[in-house]
Amino acid sequence: MNRFAASVSAAIARVTGSALGPYQSAVIRIGFSATWLLFLVREFPHRQELYGPDGPWDWDLAQQLIAGNHAFTVLMWSDAQGWFTAVYLFAVATAALLLLGWRTRTLSVLFMVGVLSLQNRSIFMGDGGDNVLHLMAIYLVFTRCGQVWSLDARRASRARDARARGEQVTDRVGPALWVVLGFVLVVATSGGLLDDTDPTVPVILYLVWLGVAVRWIVERRATGREPRILLDVITDIAHNGALLVIMAEACLIYATxxxxxxxxxxxxxxxxxxxxxxxxxxxxxxxxxxxxxxxxxxxxxxxxxxxxxxxxxxxxxxxxxxxxxxxxxxxxxxxxxxxxxxxxxxxxxxxxxxxxxLPTSFLRRLGGWAARARGAVHDRRGGRAAVPEPRSAEATVAANPPSTRT
Incomplete structure (x- = not known):
């Protein structure tokens, strides 16, 4: 009985103490953002027929459908051609930035908005792959998918090095994004644009927006470690739970x-x-x-x-x-x-x-091959070839204190 209790305690400590599967979550981020980006670029000449005003599923039919299922889509905020083009380009840009791993906490939310807005506008235009992408775009919001193989990881590493040298690190982009996107969210809510939408997506948007604000305040104002530890535990549980849901979803797809x-x-x-x-x-x-x-x-x-x-x-x-x-x-x-x-x-x-x-050992070797290939390219171009091997998941979490997590 003591051995069982110790095993349960160790499992709970592992789930609440670190974000598991950093390489797997990074591969999922890269895979789905690349899939969506390639699809949007490939179908750019046909975008009007797929999701725009010229499609067989016209504006009136879309209004009737949304009135019945209350799906979230910003495309129904206006039937103007300029608005449709802006939303389509927004989806392309968010997919590209999420692929690179830039501000993954924010971009995962914007990526979800782009996916849902286009797909919910014309739900009869896709196939099974669109359904998978639809679900995974929502699950990605709750993961820490930028721990490795991302611009976020590079930025966090440079910030740690700067702090080690005694330099002060100031992030102006994050707060600016929070203010701008929060303003848009509040305006959309006060303008009634989200009134007829199922509350799931608006709740997710507000939770993430307020959660980022709480994290920012705690990191800069809290005097003790307890508030930071609590936020880390909540973040890790959300990440690990989302990763478990993604695994269960894949198994359910194949089993059914x-x-x-x-x-x-x-x-x-x-x-x-x-x-x-x-x-x-x-x-x-x-x-x-x-x-x-x-x-x-x-x-x-x-x-x-x-x-x-x-x-x-x-x-x-x-x-x-x-x-x-x-x-x-x-x-x-x-x-x-x-x-x-x-x-x-x-x-x-x-x-x-x-x-x-995919096993972590394979993904780490894959990252090592990519790093060596990038170093060889730098060699040929006369640049620096010293590209470090990717660290293990344990080393990444240990070297990534709560104040610098992405």
Whole structure:
């Protein structure tokens, strides 16, 4: 009993004492922001048909839909062409900045606003990848996704070095962002623009806005350590809880997809993969699709293999080696889907969701390879090549005191 109590106490201390999975949360941030950014850039010539006034889902239909489901979208604040263009460019900019990891606490919220505003305007224009991105954009708000591989991490490191040298570090950008975005939020609320919206998103916006203010006040005005420790515990619990929800969401997606496939007769007889390969909509490379569909053995193996992997994956989380094998198989499968069926953004979204299960050791090696490659480029250009290896998650948390956390 004492051993069990000690294990529970250690688990609670770990969950409340640090933000777990810094590399996994960074990969999720990079993956989903890159997916959304590439999609917006790719569809820029078609933006009017997808989300704008020229789309088949016109302004009146959108108003009727929003009146019924009360979804959040700033696109319904005005039907002006200039407003639509501004919102679209805003979504592009927030995705790019979140990808770089600049002010991730603020940009994760703005990224969510951009995703929800465009997708909720025309919910019938997307696919399964859009649903995944929709949910993950909300979950990202509660994570500390800029601990590593971000401009925030670089800024925090430089601030620590400056403090170690006895220099005073002043952040003017953060308070300026808080004031400007808070003004916009208050104006939107007082102007009634959020009255018909489901309260979930406005509550998240106000919680983050007020939370940032409380953090700023405590760090500069609190005399003892207790208020800082309390805020750190709340932040770490929110981060770790959001990371757990992301994992559960990925498992739920695969489990439900696998079990629904089992009920289908085409999946039972091993021929389900054959049919989408012969649809013009899903055949950007007809010759390649014919090559896959031409072998009955390949079709059967892929059909049954897909079901087995999707149903089994949630149970393999208890065995790290088996989990890593199935994780690699699923990522390869999504890469094949992206090429053969012409669904690159759906595949990128699913690969980004899968990345939450990647082992930390692999991600650290990946970061090391990237750092060495960047150093080699600097060498060739005559710049400095001294690029440090990324620190472990434990070292990152230990070297990142509460006053400098991103």
């Amino acid at each position: 997809a696998g079990w629904y496939k089992i009920q289908g007769t085409r999946w039972q007889d091993g021929t389900a993969v054959y049919y989408p390969l012969h649809l013009d909509y899903f055949s950007p490379w007809p010759a390649l699709a014919d090559l896959f569909a031409g072998s009955g053995t390949v079709v059967m193996l892929v059909t049954y293999g897909t079901v087995i992997v999707q149903v089994a994956f949630p149970f393999t989380l208890f065995n790290r080696r088996v989990k890593n094998v199935l994780l690699a198989l699923m990522m390869v499968e999504h890469a094949v889907i992206a090429v053969v069926l012409g669904l690159p953004f759906f595949s990128l979204a699913m690969i980004a969701a899968d990345a939450v299960f």
